[in-house]
Amino acid sequence: MNITSQFPRESINGAFKRQKSIYRELISSNSIYKPEKQRYHLYLSHACPWAHRTLIVIALKNLESVVSTSFVHPIRDNKGWNFESQNSLYYDIINGFSYLMEAYKIMDSQYDMRVTVPVLWDKQTEQIVNNESSDIIIMLNNEFNQFTNSKLDLYPxxxxxxxxxxxxxxxxxxxxxxxxxxxxxxxxxxxxxxxxxxxxxxxxxxxxxxxxxxxxxxxxxxxxxxxxxxxx
Incomplete structure (x- = not known):
């Protein structure tokens, strides 16, 4: 797998410059990605604060039976976030990926930037919907209320x-x-x-x-x- 190092890069002046999220499609009733129970899957890491925020929203909104989750191994190597074998806590239950990079390669076979979590995956179209946590937590709050008994609104x-x-x-x-x-x-x-x-x-x-x-x-x-x- 010929990819760029999966650790953050610095700008030339020594300051950290965050890579932008490139997949920013939204789930909504007006989108091709409509709110549906068990249609979407989140790839997460317990080590990542950006992924952690999505997991908290799922728990607070009682969406565990609506949006499924898989967790990458918390220790990342130069190939990025990886999964382990079946029966492990870090197994990809949806696609059986060995590395999360495989999801990004499905979207773009030439992808060579850092692989980040969270990743919101559509099981129906088999592609990434969104990899920006700030978008994902808003969608989790706003778009799945018909599937939960939670009345909590985190974004009134x-x-x-x-x-x-x-x-x-x-x-x-x-x-x-x-x-x-x-x-x-x-x-x-x-x-x-x-x-x-x-x-x-x-x-x-x-x-x-x-x-x-x-x-x-x-x-x-x-x-x-x-x-x-x-x-x-």
């Missing part, structure tokens, strides 16, 4: 502007901020990113000083997005 319409604003701040400075610190290869860049990270953490701590949740009086996607980074 009247709060979406505020949720989107705080999500962007958390992503830039905390979710991605820890990567910008950890993968910096310049001391100057590292020092700057550490300052940015702890400034953001202090700001969020002040926001939560007199409230339990970031946006509303109940949990929203913003709280989940923050939690998966803080817990690590």
């Amino acid at each position: 319409e009247e709060k979406r502007t505020e949720i989107n604003e705080i999500n962007q701040y958390i992503y830039t400075n905390i979710n991605n901020g820890v990567y910008k610190c950890g993968f910096a290869t310049s001391q100057k860049i590292y020092d700057s990113e550490v300052d940015n990270l702890f400034t953001a953490l202090n700001k969020i701590e002040l926001r939560l000083k007199d409230r339990k949740y970031l946006v509303s009086d109940s949990i929203t996607l913003s709280d989940i997005r923050l939690f998966v980074t803080l817990i690590r």
Whole structure:
């Protein structure tokens, strides 16, 4: 398998630059990808905070019987996320892939970028729908309510502007901020990113000083997005 190294690349100035998610189709009643029970499958990793957020939404929305899941082995090698043999916790129950790269190669035989999780897979068309966690958690919240008894709304319409604003701040400075610190290869860049990270953490701590949740009086996607980074 001739592929690029599956570990993050740095930009030329020593700063971490995140690879963009390239599969961004959406599940909706107006899409070719319609909300259906047991049509979709999530490829996840217990080691990955971006995948962790989707797993939390599935649990909170009681969607375990609606969207199936498989987990890659938590230790990634130069070929990327891999699966183990049948009867393992890390077996691909849908396609029997050895490496998650195989799903990406189905979409593009010339694909040579990093393989990332989560991956939302359509069992019907046998292709990737989406590999952007921020899209996936919104779809899990919005599009499968007819299949669950959960009344929880993690992305209430009247709060979406505020949720989107705080999500962007958390992503830039905390979710991605820890990567910008950890993968910096310049001391100057590292020092700057550490300052940015702890400034953001202090700001969020002040926001939560007199409230339990970031946006509303109940949990929203913003709280989940923050939690998966803080817990690590």
